[in-house]
Amino acid sequence: MTTQAQSALIVHSISPGASIQDAGRPHLRNMGISRGGAMDWLALCEGAALLDHPAPLNALEMSGAGGTFEASCDTVIALSGAPMVAQLDGVTLAWNASHLLRAGARLYLGKSLGGSFSYLSVRGGFAEPMTLGAQSAHFAAGLGRHIRAGDRLTIAPQENTASIARIAGRGLRVSDRFQGGVCRIVESFQSDMFSPQTRARFCDTVFRRNPRANRMGARLDFDGARFEHNCEHSIVSDVVRGGDIQIAGDGTPYALLAESQTTGGYPRIGTVIPSDLPKLVQTPANGSIRFQFVDLETALLAESASRAQVKKLRASCHPIVRSPHDIADLLAYQLISGVTAGRELEEDDE
């Protein structure tokens, strides 16, 4: 019996919780399924830009640590999101960059060096089955699976090595959104259930992302009195959006994320604006977060700027070994986030 070997990424080892993620399922709320998809949508777009894809396809999403991988054919990969220790056959790789992965070479992704969610994208994307319009695993809805050691992830048929090699060796300068910080929120339909004093205290409070956060949401720990709503009657269950900050019955805020439930009865004090969601989801365990209310006009300007930035990502990719100017910036960024400088950078410094 002969079988045509499909192009694949072989998973030799992988940390728990990894899954394939794409843009998710935006139109199933009416059926009780939240959008899901990549926790850091911007990182998915950055990976796509590095691979010269006109639109984001899918990526392997990993949290906390990566794994060891091997391709069955020459391909190009991109690394984006929370930076990790990355090596190809023992040689350190730049993060936020694309790299040629030759058949048989070993890609090692180690501990994450900040942030929460890291992405490994491949040229042409992973050929995962489509369910309900997307390839994303959605664990809350029972869709898809965790990626495990021994899996062979089929990838799209690759062009010849010479033509894909031109895509490798590109880098992208990325703003540091991996240490927590200030997230902007807008008032939502239940914000007026909280007094102005409560909302002001909410914005003055420094929260810590609870380490047990998952794709559904993150508890936000803090010191101080519980947050109370001022509703005298019980609150009827209503629509929940990703980015909502819900105040649970014990007075603790929860950030509701990609796989949140679609409806809920706990009131939401506000909603994080889409362009600050990457910072919210990338806040590392016990990392600090504060919230700042902005008006709708400010939020829409930020949204407009964010979309323009995503559109420019492909054009913003630059060769990572050729331009001393870019190398210097990349090196500076990597020192800030604690990544070991890559070998190509050391050579360039000579």
Add this chain to the structure above:
Amino acid sequence: MTFDPPAPTNTPDFPVIKHVGIDGLIVSFAPQLTDTANRAAIAFGDAVRACNWDAVSEVSSTLVSTYVGFDPLAISHVELTGRLASLLQSQDWSQAPMNTTRKRWHVPTVFGTDLAPQLDEAAAMAGLSVEAAIASICAQPVRVQTVGFAPGQPYLGTLPPAWDIPRQTTLTPKVPQGALVVAIRQLVLFSVAAPTGWRHIGQTNFPLFRPDREPPFLLGTGDEVQFVPVDPDTLERTSDDPMGGATCEELTS
């Protein structure tokens, strides 16, 4: 920003249009669940969907509200709020027919027994004998008031006032897929095994969410469910049936 249109209603501040995040509007018909508010939310959602507005990406209805997701850079909040307000004023939505293609499902259900151990307790809280409790649940079809929380999971109602019983103070660690639970004049049918604070009074084999089959979701908002009491042996014989023994008829409103 809120907008209070002078629409026909008995509650002075409703319906009301409010913002949800930066890219959603919600039209709420009442502060608490009522049957008329739920009917209005479903009918109004159908009407918004039928408008097919370009920048509107999704419409869904919850218990008392219609949610409209849209691209705020393609249509302004003011413009979309105005369109929704005009539509609100065009008729009394609590009296409007629900114009989706609706179905009525007849679902074989075991009440009580080991399969649904909290029937006695729930009936006592409702002040009914077990027989009267089953008769009350099955006396008329109940409407899918909303689908949510979990995939394909319906909230059904409205039950008679006797069923205004609270949720438990502690969670039942797990009820199985197909469980029928009750609280606050509503029923929920579980699409997946899950913990719940509602009381488990019936058990079905009704498959609410089948991601690998067409259609993946059997119940939509506005559909009706008639529970049909059966004994455990009868239910067991439906376990191989892809519909769990349920049958369906088209409703015309």
